[in-house]
Amino acid sequence: MRAIIAAGLACVAMAAARDDADLPEGPGKAILENSCEECHDAGRIADKAWAKDKWRETVQDMIARGATLKPGEIDTLVDYLATYFGPDNKPEPQP
């Protein structure tokens, strides 16, 4: 039983490390890591190519689901998402 839990934790740690490496440096990165990876990993975010309006809508949707963001963080995060995961994003195909 203990071995199964340990193996599961190792998988989670590896997945987190991989997703961190994929995230571009920017003012919103820490916000994303702190507020958006509580419920799903960043791969769920990085595979999108959305315009800013769609990101703003999505962030509001996630806040309604329980994401905790300070009011001042929303704009920073939306800018970050629209810059790196905007319509020009060419995501790696997800496995």
Ligand code: HEC
């Ligand atoms: C309280 C839990 C929670 C938090 C925190 C959270 N999300 Fe989500 N997110 C979800 C759930 C649940 C889904 C799946 C929704 C679905 O499949 O309809 C999801 C799905 C998504 C999707 C995929 C939507 C799609 O149409 O494929 C994106 C993008 C996303 N979240 C972005 C974010 C961002 C950005 C943040 C940080 C601001 C965030 N999430 C924080 C719960 C959360």
